[in-house]
Amino acid sequence: MNWEEGAERLVGADADGEDQAVESALRPKNLDEFVGQPKVREQLDLVLRAARARGGTADHVLLSGAPGLGKTTLAMIVAAEMGAPIRITSGPAIQHAGDLAAILSSLTEGEVLFLDEIHRMSRPAEEMLYMAMEDFRVDVIVGKGPGATAIPLELPPFTLVGATTRAGLLPPPLRDRFGFTGHMEFYEPAELERVIHRSAHLLDVETDPEGAAEIAGRSRGTPRIANRLLRRVRDYAQVKADGVITREIAAAALGVYEVDARGLDRLDRAVLGALLKLFGGGPVGLSTLSVAVGEERETVEEVAEPFLVREGLLARTPRGRVATPAAWAHLGLAPPRQNGGAPGQQDLFGA
Numbered sequence: 443m444n445w446e447e448g449a450e451r452l453v454g455a456d457a458d459g460e461d462q463a464v465e466s467a468l469r470p471k472n473l474d475e476f477v478g479q480p481k482v483r484e485q486l487d488l489v490l491r492a493a494r495a496r497g498g499t500a501d502h503v504l505l506s507g508a509p510g511l512g513k514t515t516l517a518m519i520v521a522a523e524m525g526a527p528i529r530i531t532s533g534p535a536i537q538h539a540g541d542l543a544a545i546l547s548s549l550t551e552g553e554v555l556f557l558d559e560i561h562r563m564s565r566p567a568e569e570m571l572y573m574a575m576e577d578f579r580v581d582v583i584v585g586k587g588p589g590a591t592a593i594p595l596e597l598p599p600f601t602l603v604g605a606t607t608r609a610g611l612l613p614p615p616l617r618d619r620f621g622f623t624g625h626m627e628f629y630e631p632a633e634l635e636r637v638i639h640r641s642a643h644l645l646d647v648e649t650d651p652e653g654a655a656e657i658a659g660r661s662r663g664t665p666r667i668a669n670r671l672l673r674r675v676r677d678y679a680q681v682k683a684d685g686v687i688t689r690e691i692a693a694a695a696l697g698v699y700e701v702d703a704r705g706l707d708r709l710d711r712a713v714l715g716a717l718l719k720l721f722g723g724g725p726v727g728l729s730t731l732s733v734a735v736g737e738e739r740e741t742v743e744e745v746a747e748p749f750l751v752r753e754g755l756l757a758r759t760p761r762g763r764v765a766t767p768a769a770w771a772h773l774g775l776a777p778p779r780q781n782g783g784a785p786g787q788q789d790l791f792g793a
């Protein structure tokens with residue numbers, strides 16, 4: 443299978459076509475329904491309540507965190523809680539300052555502008571946004587060269603909700619213009635169980651507590667993945683059983699899709715398996731490891747490794763990739779008595 447960009451993984455955190463079609467039905471509509479993220483929820487609640495009490499517009503909000511953790515959902519909740527409409531766009535869609543000017547100038551008072559992947563906006567658009575956020579004004583440049591003139595345009599007060607997977611990539615002047623920054627964490631299994639119960643209810647699927655726990659444990663801390671796995675388990679329960687999701691049904695269904703008890707899929711297990719079985723647990727260079735699993739370096743490094751590192755199964759060291767004791771245990775293998783092997787011979791392709 444090709445795991446290159448665009449290949450769909452059941453445990454991938456980016457939205458696929460089916461996710462997009464069903465996600466709006468599963469989105470919590472207000473802060474009370476939003477599961478987990480207690481800090482962000484409490485802080486945002488204060489920001490919104492205060493703005494409502496003042497009868498004004500809420501401060502600009504920056505949400506950072508991995509894909510599928512609920513940034514879009516929270517942006518929609520900000521609008522709903524403020525009783526305001528929402529406009530949704532993304533950094534890559536705004537390549538010219540003019541694109542942004544067109545959007546900003548059509549906003550109505552109090553409207554929420556959701557800018558996903560805000561770190562991918564073009565530089566000129568970013569500079570226009572500074573002024574819009576601070577002074578609710580933009581300068582529209584008319585003409586070219588020495589004859590160009592800037593026509594100031596007043597904007598109604600609005601709330602920008604920016605989302606980014608990488609808050610560190612935002613230039614400080616942009617970051618500083620947000621009144622509130624919320625960092626979204628990966629979800630605890632108990633929180634994902636609540637997400638699954640809620641979604642199962644909305645999808646009209648019966649799920650017992652152990653069934654939800656089984657799916658939660660394989661969802662990589664991410665509600666989008668939990669919802670996706672729930673849909674696949676529901677299919678299995680309907681076709682192979684009486685439609686009720688139990689622990690056995692969930693485990694069997696996700697076994698069919700090769701998502702293991704910890705949420706690793708075939709690619710993750712291939713990388714980990716090669717590291718353990720072929721290289722004695724490492725250290726081994728990334729290129730060597732990639733050749734061993736028959737994948738591109740980038741696929742191993744960007745698609746498989748981040749979750750393996752997060753799970754404490756693999757470490758990236760200056761000498762190469764190293765498996766942790768938990769990796770041996772997870773694949774049910776006994777570590778060699780002296781972990782380490784012969785890195786000089788294994789690093790044939792460099793790090």
Ligand SMILES: Nc1ncnc2c1ncn2[C@@H]1O[C@H](COP(=O)(O)OP(=O)(O)OP(=O)(O)O)[C@@H](O)[C@H]1O
Nearest residue numbers: 465468469476477509510511512513514515665666
């Ligand atoms: N806290 C939550 N409680 C319940 N469901 C949630 C929660 N967070 C996210 N979800 C569900 O997960 C799905 C993905 O959420 P959302 O689209 O908001 O993620 P995102 O962080 O914006 O992702 P991306 O960065 O890819 O745009 C939604 O369908 C939503 O129903």
